[in-house]
Amino acid sequence: MEITPEKLRWLYTTMYRIRRFEEVLLEQTALGKSMGVAHTSDGEEAGPTGICAHLTDADWIGSTHRGHGHCIAKGVDTAGMMAEIFGKYTGLCKGKGGSMHIADFTKGMLGANGIVGAGIPLAVGAALSAKLKGDGSVGVSFFGDGATGEGTIHESMNLASVWKLPVIFVCENNHYAESTPVEYAVSVTDIADRAASYSMPGVVVDGMDVFAVYDAAGEAIARARAGDGPTFIELKTYRYHGHYHADDPHTYRLPEEEELWKARDPLPNFERKVIEQDLMDEVEMERIRNEIDQEIQDAVEFAEESPLPPIEELYTDVYVNYSNSVQGLR
Amino acid sequence: MTTTSRPNPLGPGFDVPGSEIRYREAFNKTLGDELRRDPDVFVMGEDVAGGAGREDLGIIDSWGGAFAATKGLIQEFGADRIRDTPISEAGFVGAAIGAALTGTRPVVDLMYFDFITVAWDQLLSNAAKNRYMFGGQGKIPLTLFARSGVAAGYSAQHSQNFYSMVAHIPGLKCIAPSDAYTVRGLLAAAIRDDDPAIICNHKKLINMSSFVPDESYTIELGKGRYLRRGADVTLVGMSYTSEVCRLAAELLAAEGIDAEVVDMLSLSPIDEDIVLESVVKTNRIVIVDEDTPRCNMATDIAAIVADKAFDSLDAPIKRVTGPHTPVPYSKPLEDAFIPSPEDVVATTKKLLGA
């Protein structure tokens, strides 16, 4: 698939932005700056980047507990994300959500979700709106290998198929659900095989290669926009860190396995290809990296200096309209 | 989270061999006892062992459950009885109900209490009703446990106290231990009980310690206990709010107010007698519930008191609860959500006109 020079730069910038955000977040979490649990997605950057490269702010994505990469690829502001995770009032959700609940509706990001499998039907709903309104937008649902054990994925795929909805199911198979290996919990080797049961195309894609993801997503999204219904994309990928910030992955996987995946790291993988084909050079890529390093540094400072939410915020946003007090009894 | 300790709950002079251990250790030890005692007992849930299927790589028991609730059990009881599951709560809770109906005694780890909603239909439509609908033919010796409560930035979807939702359902039992001693006795009782029982393990209790006898014992389901005797006012707690009440009573004592603390322990069946006995003596009651205020346990207990001890009351029944909101993430908002000992003290003093 053709890639414009701008898009190429966007792919690199976005992947590196996700990588840097997650690395710095882990450092900040170790310093006690995050107010809760953080699930990072470094290693998995090529997936959301290659998919969201085809989306605009009018398209919607549904996300998971591991949602930072989805947010960033959808264009969500990293300073607002960092502030949210630091529990600050300037966070995207006023500090009321945290890492597991970041959303930015202005960017078509329907929200990270703390309940495994719960975000999947939301993207189907976005596609239903798109179909009813005929506005040409699509819904993309990101979910993990583990989430395919939940009923919501099966119900959602069938719904999307019988209604021919413009939705793309993106399974980020990072080979683990918490400490549980995919081969223990999932009955098929390629989860994309399940697409056949719901009469939609299912493709297995190298989730460490942003170009492969970009191509597969381009086809699926074009299909959806043309009214030809849903597609299932399985990205074979790997999370570099533990399930959450304090998890030690070596209790359930071998360092040798990690090394094999890291040898296929999406960033050097990209750099090698573009240099070989003379599409970008190292000087430019270094400039991009420096800019992003600065951006994330600024995001941390912004989060750090931002105020905490005022206590009154505890009581806002429960309803649009409600005639009773929502105060606790004292 | 905090570590505190309490004296021997059996009281002075009641010497049995035992030691000061954490809630989670008492829980784990009891699971071990029950698995050893009855070969029909088995445990299942996500990552209850962890790293499943990798014994040949030397990987076993990698997680041992969230908060290490089941750590070490697979080594003794094997992967058949300490069974990791896919993330399929509706499926494996439903399967546990089916297994319980057909001769085994499943103990299911639901991880966070919030996830009960994913399995809710199975609990509501099958576990709660099977015996009744089918005229008493079957029984469901199922025990479910999960971590509940507001703590440490777990936010809106990992912090809820759904015990009133469970207590509302005829056919389900709801158990709310308040320390290491009570979880040991109540878990053993729930596993040996022939009805479906759900045990709420509050996150803030899990790392707290208290004296626990070595020997296995049970605490009768449906019975509360006094955490402190007093004459001026009754404070009622459940799960972590029993600890909140105990702390509040200490603060009140320093101001010359003698509070009695009732620790509910079970929410369905519920010990009406202990609440009524206490309020008949003190004539004033403050019920403390971390849950949101509408249709919660505090409301239910208040109604019992209004109905059965109205004449003994010298002041209105007071409830101290969370707000009618989801649980927020940011620490100051989370702190404002939680009923604190200071909140209980303030409400109690107002009630006493002190």
Ligand SMILES: Cc1ncc(C[n+]2csc(CCOP(=O)(O)OP(=O)(O)O)c2C)c(N)n1
């Ligand atoms: C309904 C529900 N069950 C269990 C959990 C606990 N949990 C959080 S993440 C997770 C693993 C998810 O695995 P996967 O879908 O593969 O996503 P990954 O973490 O690998 O990105 C589990 C079991 C949850 N949050 N929600």
Ligand SMILES: [Mg+2]
């Ligand atoms: Mg996974």
